[in-house]
Amino acid sequence: MPNVPAERRRVTLQRPGPLLIEGPVEVTSENGTTVSSDRFRVALCTCRRSSIYPWCDTSHRRRAGADDPRRAQPPPT
Template sequence: MEVIIKPKGPIVIDGPVTLRDPEGNEITPPPKQRAGRIKLCGCGRSKIRPFCDGSHKETDDQAV
């Protein structure tokens, strides 16, 4: 697994990983995310958090 933090974009996780919510339930990535690569929201603007929906493209802000 590799984690890439993009300064003005998502946090990209390449490789197999299981995401869980605070209660331990598995979080299924949305269909747009390809298998083996998950993009997590780094800007706080995504409507499908914790996943990235590309909202960071509408701002020049740095990721949070």
């Protein structure tokens, strides 16, 4: 994929959640490691909780509900 003319890609932002990108993609991390995927859509982790970072494994779901201030509070008893 290097040096291939860039095509327009659809990117979807979700909060909380991953960054969805139409593939195939090549991702270069902060330390210079490059990973690629030929899938038609990939989910990139934005919370860094994923055990398969930079790919999303939905780890954000386990904490998002507890941290979300919009989450409904139970009625007082």
